[in-house]
Amino acid sequence: MSRRRFFVYWVGFAVIVALLAVAPLVLPEFWRRFLTEILIWGLLAMSSDILIGYTGMVSFGHSAFFGLGMYGAAAALLGSSPPNLWLALLYGLASAAAVAAFVAYFSTRLRDIYFAITTLIFSQIFYVVIFTSTAWTGGENGLNFSRPRFAIPYLFSLRFTPAVLHWFVLAIVALSYLLLRRITHSPFGMVLQSIRENEARTRAIGYAVERYKIVAVMLSGVFAGLAGVLYALQNQFAAPDFVFFVVSGEVVIYNVVGGIGTLVGPVVGAAFFLLLREAFSRFFTEFYLIPLGVIFIAIVIFMPRGLLGFARRWLNG
Amino acid sequence: MAVDAPRAASPGEAAPGHAAEPLLRTRGLTIRFGGLTALNNVDFSVAREEIRAVIGPNGAGKSTFFNCLTGVLRPTSGAILFGGADITGLPPDKISQRGIARSYQITNILPNATTLENVRIAAQSRRHSWSLLSHYRAYRDIIEKSEAALDSVGLLPKAYELAANLSHGEQRTLEIAIALATEPLLLCLDEPTAGMSAAETQQTMMLVRSIAKHLTILIVEHDMQVVMELAQRVTVFHYGAVLAEGSPAEIQQNKSVMDVYLKA
Numbered sequence: 252m253s254r255r256r257f258f259v260y261w262v263g264f265a266v267i268v269a270l271l272a273v274a275p276l277v278l279p280e281f282w283r284r285f286l287t288e289i290l291i292w293g294l295l296a297m298s299s300d301i302l303i304g305y306t307g308m309v310s311f312g313h314s315a316f317f318g319l320g321m322y323g324a325a326a327a328l329l330g331s332s333p334p335n336l337w338l339a340l341l342y343g344l345a346s347a348a349a350v351a352a353f354v355a356y357f358s359t360r361l362r363d364i365y366f367a368i369t370t371l372i373f374s375q376i377f378y379v380v381i382f383t384s385t386a387w388t389g390g391e392n393g394l395n396f397s398r399p400r401f402a403i404p405y406l407f408s409l410r411f412t413p414a415v416l417h418w419f420v421l422a423i424v425a426l427s428y429l430l431l432r433r434i435t436h437s438p439f440g441m442v443l444q445s446i447r448e449n450e451a452r453t454r455a456i457g458y459a460v461e462r463y464k465i466v467a468v469m470l471s472g473v474f475a476g477l478a479g480v481l482y483a484l485q486n487q488f489a490a491p492d493f494v495f496f497v498v499s500g501e502v503v504i505y506n507v508v509g510g511i512g513t514l515v516g517p518v519v520g521a522a523f524f525l526l527l528r529e530a531f532s533r534f535f536t537e538f539y540l541i542p543l544g545v546i547f548i549a550i551v552i553f554m555p556r557g558l559l560g561f562a563r564r565w566l567n568g
Numbered sequence: 569m570a571v572d573a574p575r576a577a578s579p580g581e582a583a584p585g586h587a588a589e590p591l592l593r594t595r596g597l598t599i600r601f602g603g604l605t606a607l608n609n610v611d612f613s614v615a616r617e618e619i620r621a622v623i624g625p626n627g628a629g630k631s632t633f634f635n636c637l638t639g640v641l642r643p644t645s646g647a648i649l650f651g652g653a654d655i656t657g658l659p660p661d662k663i664s665q666r667g668i669a670r671s672y673q674i675t676n677i678l679p680n681a682t683t684l685e686n687v688r689i690a691a692q693s694r695r696h697s698w699s700l701l702s703h704y705r706a707y708r709d710i711i712e713k714s715e716a717a718l719d720s721v722g723l724l725p726k727a728y729e730l731a732a733n734l735s736h737g738e739q740r741t742l743e744i745a746i747a748l749a750t751e752p753l754l755l756c757l758d759e760p761t762a763g764m765s766a767a768e769t770q771q772t773m774m775l776v777r778s779i780a781k782h783l784t785i786l787i788v789e790h791d792m793q794v795v796m797e798l799a800q801r802v803t804v805f806h807y808g809a810v811l812a813e814g815s816p817a818e819i820q821q822n823k824s825v826m827d828v829y830l831k832a
Contacts, residue, residue: 438692438707439700445689448678455638455676456750457664457693 271421275414287417289522290424291481296505296517297431298474304512305435306467307447311499312354312370315377316472318494319346320479325394325489334399340480347476348469355468359461371496378494393490420481427474431514443467508550510557519558589652591616591784592754597646599636606632608808619785621795624805625828630788631673634756638670639663669752671743673759679732683723683742686731687714690749717749721775737768748779757787761794773798
């Protein structure tokens with residue numbers, strides 16, 4: 252990256268983070284909440300970009316990782332008294348990682364559509380398990396819990412007001428983005444992109460492709476689980492609807508709309524999609540999916556690289 | 569590593585009575601696809617630092633033989649020994665790690681990456697590939713090694729061009745640079761001059777000759793001129809079996825080889 256681009260990049264990053272940080276001070280409560288959720292869905296979409304955009308594996312099972320993060324956090328918050336934030340993060344990430352390891356072990360033996368279908372089937376299995384294990388998960392009703400305090404022992408203890416929660420989510424999403432960006436530029440990340448470009452060749456030059464894919468799925472699953480923990484903190488419930496495959500489908504749509512292989516694109520896609528859905532559901536009530544579908548088709552046809560890819564080409568003239 | 573040790577001793581200096589161990593040897597290598605026997609009981613060996621050509625009519629089993637050696641296909645029976653170790657049935661990545669590299673008959677590169685990245689990712693397969701938190705450009709050793717590989721094939725000026733934008737001949741040469749970047753002991757070239765102009769073919773022959781100083785080369789080729797000029801020995805495949813083997817001059821005189829080629 253040239254010095255100028257480097258500078259523009261970091262200034263742009265700082266400005267966007269600053270705007271997002273100021274937002275809860277000026278936005279009404281409804282939109283503050285909406286923005287926090289966009290960030291969380293954005294993180295989920297970003298995590299799946301590691302697979303879709305960088306490794307060339309389309310996962311239709313991200314709802315499972317997201318949901319397990321959510322239920323893991325729920326278990327920690329209900330099981331500890333007073334509820335502990337760090338325990339929620341630990342449980343959520345550990346459950347998502349365990350499920351991701353399980354799914355990765357089996358699904359990475361398959362490629363393309365077979366991989367996608369396998370991830371979808373696994374996520375549905377987890378959905379059914381969660382839905383039917385009423386004693387543990389509350390079944391259809393899900394679980395309700397109270398928010399922990401944002402505390403580090405002996406240092407500080409803050410109540411999670413809406414603004415504090417927003418800043419917490421923003422910090423985690425921004426750090427996750429920086430970490431994922433670094434990983435995509437690491438030697439490991441370059442191997443993933445080589446697998447996407449030419450899997451047979453990558454194997455022939457000495458890479459045990461399956462192992463890289465397993466790590467990629469786990470990495471992606473852990474960040475999806477992180478999004479699940481944040482969602483649980485924000486809404487104070489865990490529900491089986493979030494493990495359902497429709498959520499996975501929406502994540503793929505965020506990626507395609509925003510532009511795969513960019514990390515930022517999926518966040519833009521999530522923001523665009525959620526805002527449009529909000530606006531359309533006000534104007535078109537229950538028919539809102541029709542205009543949304545038309546716009547989605549138009550984007551796929553006219554902006555095959557997504558909103559971000561289109562904007563980049565337009566900016567570069 | 570075990571495979572490096574014997575390399576230090578030059579084959580000519582082997583003590584009398586200790587016939588130099590061939591780098592690669594196959595014993596009774598057979599592969600069947602249903603009723604078709606693509607390779608039939610192939611016994612084959614290549615000495616260290618030899619240039620060996622494998623020729624034969626279309627469908628003789630040359631590419632199948634390469635695919636067996638590099639782990640793409642698993643032989644039905646028989647064994648492949650490399651540097652004395654049994655590598656039969658290992659997957660392609662393990663075989664690459666042992667020191668067998670190949671270039672492909674059909675250009676097989678990463679088209680959307682730069683020329684340098686194509687080579688760098690191959691060089692990186694030997695070390696640092698599990699690093700997640702450092703930038704890939706931080707590993708200067710890998711980049712220098714890749715630049716050296718590109719320089720040795722004359723592609724360094726095109727290092728930052730997209731591989732897809734290289735000419736056909738340059739892409740074929742890039743194939744060789746990618747293989748070299750994995751620091752092989754044995755390099756298998758599958759028709760390296762296919763589709764090249766006469767001038768490019770000449771350049772490639774010079775290139776093969778210059779890299780042959782350091783490693784063993786197995787080359788599948790249709791261009792008889794290339795075979796006769798490059799190879800020290802020639803093995804002729806026919807219907808999946810070895811029909812003849814000898815120096816280029818011997819092969820040119822061989823009655824059964826002439827029959828096969830005249831019929832073809």
